Amino acid sequence: MTETAVTESTAAAGSKSEQAYAAVKAWIVDGTFTPGYRLVLAVIAKDLGFSVVPVREAIRRLEAEGLVKFERNVGATVAGIDPTEYLYTMQTLSIVEGAATALSAPLIGGADIARARAVNEEMRECLQHFDPVRFTQLNQDFHSVLFEHCPNPHILDLVHRGWNRLASLRSSTFRFVPGRAHDSVDEHEALLRLIETGASADNIEKAARRHRSATLDAYLAQAQPLP
Amino acid sequence: MTETAVTESTAAAGSKSEQAYAAVKAWIVDGTFTPGYRLVLAVIAKDLGFSVVPVREAIRRLEAEGLVKFERNVGATVAGIDPTEYLYTMQTLSIVEGAATALSAPLIGGADIARARAVNEEMRECLQHFDPVRFTQLNQDFHSVLFEHCPNPHILDLVHRGWNRLASLRSSTFRFVPGRAHDSVDEHEALLRLIETGASADNIEKAARRHRSATLDAYLAQAQPLP
DNA sequence: AAGTACGAAATCGTATACGATGACTATTGC
DNA sequence: GCAATAGTCATCGTATACGATTTCGTACTT
Numbered sequence: 001m002t003e004t005a006v007t008e009s010t011a012a013a014g015s016k017s018e019q020a021y022a023a024v025k026a027w028i029v030d031g032t033f034t035p036g037y038r039l040v041l042a043v044i045a046k047d048l049g050f051s052v053v054p055v056r057e058a059i060r061r062l063e064a065e066g067l068v069k070f071e072r073n074v075g076a077t078v079a080g081i082d083p084t085e086y087l088y089t090m091q092t093l094s095i096v097e098g099a100a101t102a103l104s105a106p107l108i109g110g111a112d113i114a115r116a117r118a119v120n121e122e123m124r125e126c127l128q129h130f131d132p133v134r135f136t137q138l139n140q141d142f143h144s145v146l147f148e149h150c151p152n153p154h155i156l157d158l159v160h161r162g163w164n165r166l167a168s169l170r171s172s173t174f175r176f177v178p179g180r181a182h183d184s185v186d187e188h189e190a191l192l193r194l195i196e197t198g199a200s201a202d203n204i205e206k207a208a209r210r211h212r213s214a215t216l217d218a219y220l221a222q223a224q225p226l227p
Numbered sequence: 228m229t230e231t232a233v234t235e236s237t238a239a240a241g242s243k244s245e246q247a248y249a250a251v252k253a254w255i256v257d258g259t260f261t262p263g264y265r266l267v268l269a270v271i272a273k274d275l276g277f278s279v280v281p282v283r284e285a286i287r288r289l290e291a292e293g294l295v296k297f298e299r300n301v302g303a304t305v306a307g308i309d310p311t312e313y314l315y316t317m318q319t320l321s322i323v324e325g326a327a328t329a330l331s332a333p334l335i336g337g338a339d340i341a342r343a344r345a346v347n348e349e350m351r352e353c354l355q356h357f358d359p360v361r362f363t364q365l366n367q368d369f370h371s372v373l374f375e376h377c378p379n380p381h382i383l384d385l386v387h388r389g390w391n392r393l394a395s396l397r398s399s400t401f402r403f404v405p406g407r408a409h410d411s412v413d414e415h416e417a418l419l420r421l422i423e424t425g426a427s428a429d430n431i432e433k434a435a436r437r438h439r440s441a442t443l444d445a446y447l448a449q450a451q452p453l454p
Numbered sequence: 455a456a457g458t459a460c461g462a463a464a465t466c467g468t469a470t471a472c473g474a475t476g477a478c479t480a481t482t483g484c
Numbered sequence: 485g486c487a488a489t490a491g492t493c494a495t496c497g498t499a500t501a502c503g504a505t506t507t508c509g510t511a512c513t514t
Contacts, residue, residue: 014299015299015496015497015498016497016498017287017497017498040464040465040466041465041466042464042465042466050498050499051498051499051500052466052498052499052500053280053468053497053498053499053500054497054498054499056284056466056467057283057284057287060244060284060287060288061287061288061291064288064291072241072242072466072467072505072506073465073466073467073504073505073506074465074466074505074506074507075464075465075466075506088379088380088381088382089381091330091379091381091382092379092381092382092385095322095323095326095382096322096323099322103318152314152315152318152319153315154315154316154318154319155315155318155319155322158319158385242466242467242468243467243468244467244468267494267495267496268495268496269494269495269496277468277469278468278469278470279468279469279470279496280467280468280469280470280498281467281468281469283496283497298476299475299476299496299497300474300475300476300495300496300497301475301476301477301495301496302494302495302496
């Protein structure tokens with residue numbers, strides 16, 4: 001799994017507007033365009049070899065997803081995340097990830113567990129030789145394994161949307177709260193145990209929620225300003 | 228509160244593309260355009276007095292919200308809800324409404340409770356002289372009262388999105404499962420009691436979830452095909 | 455020197471035009 | 485009579501063009 005935007009259900013890369021959407025989204029999510037970057041329609045259109053109309057459509061779609069801030073007659077910029085927005089997003093993610101995990105749990109087999117555990121162990125290694133970027137990527141991989149059997153695509157979409165929204169805070173776990181990453185790995189293992197042992201959906205959901213909430217709480221506890 | 232689309236956070240009715248978005252959305256939500264209705268860009272553009280470009284942008288946004296089905300080089304139609312889609316939407320709503328209720332509960336005051344209770348009593352009257360349309364509207368009003376203090380606008384948006392998505396199934400409660408509406412009113416009262424008495428967030432969330440799930444379950448139990 | 459007014463440049467917003475694609479229909483061959 | 489095919493029509497997709505709005509720099513005034 002490469003470091004690209006999480007694929008949504010809406011595939012169909014045929015039209016130029018869709019290509020532009022995918023391209024700009026990828027640039028935002030992978031960090032090529034950082035928050036505050038000005039997205040001038042004409043420039044992007046020229047870069048992509050398209051005209052402005054499909055590019056504009058793409059940007060507006062990204063605005064609806066919260067990845068872009070659009071001001072009438074002024075222009076578009078890559079959206080940042082202020083503390084309030086961060087709180088909203090994390091809270092929402094906590095809820096939808098909890099639900100996604102609980103719904104997926106009964107469908108997760110032994111092979112999936114093994115795969116997730118392998119990813120998690122690699123995350124533990126990343127803690128040794130301090131590799132935040134890879135850690136973050138593996139973290140997403142871990143949860144992707146859990147969610148890939150999620151029977152409700154709407155909920156899965158909401159999870160992906162949240163992840164993309166947080167993409168501008170790459171390796172935030174490390175940057176904001178030093179000890180948090182270690183706890184995170186342990187929580188992953190605990191979550192796998194719950195799923196393995198066939199714990200109740202309610203317990204699994206609560207554990208998954210807490211896993212996300214804990215990161216938010218750790219941030220709120222030290223009230224460190226976000227970049 | 229009139230029977231219009233639930234207002235989203237994205238106001239700004241300035242540009243024609245936004246006007247077109249609001250107009251078509253309203254037509255879909257209030258039932259002027261029923262599922263399957265063909266949305267020909269040129270026709271809508273002419274009706275609104277705009278050109279096709281802003282209309283196209285509006286339609287694409289509605290597609291992203293699931294209200295419109297768009298086929299490349301073919302055209303757009305108002306999206307229907309098949310049983311699978313219904314299940315996904317109701318399941319997701321159950322989760323986000325549960326969360327929204329739990330988050331809102333501590334902020335709901337006595338005046339809000341009284342207002343909600345009045346609405347609920349009026350719903351009960353609607354059951355007497357069989358007024359499904361008004362019943363559905365009041366049902367939305369009831370939940371709007373509960374949610375108006377929701378501290379997380381993202382979650383509130385998801386709730387509104389779900390409601391709009393279900394708009395094509397006007398008065399579905401009556402149509403699908405006769406007894407369901409009575410239960411619904413009772414569940415509302417029970418929910419108000421829980422909030423009044425300061426029940427735990429977990430209990431309130433569970434009750435709110437069940438309230439939505441029950442409608443889904445009732446439908447699934449009789450497996451009546453959706454229109 | 456600071457503030458204001460004016461004008462130019464940048465950028466967006468949308469109308470129009472035309473090419474591309476798929477759907478529909480009539481015709482032809484069997 | 486039916487099926488395949490060609491041609492026409494409807495509709496979308498996007499390029500281009502131009503008007504509208506905002507921003508920024510500059511000159512002027514007090």
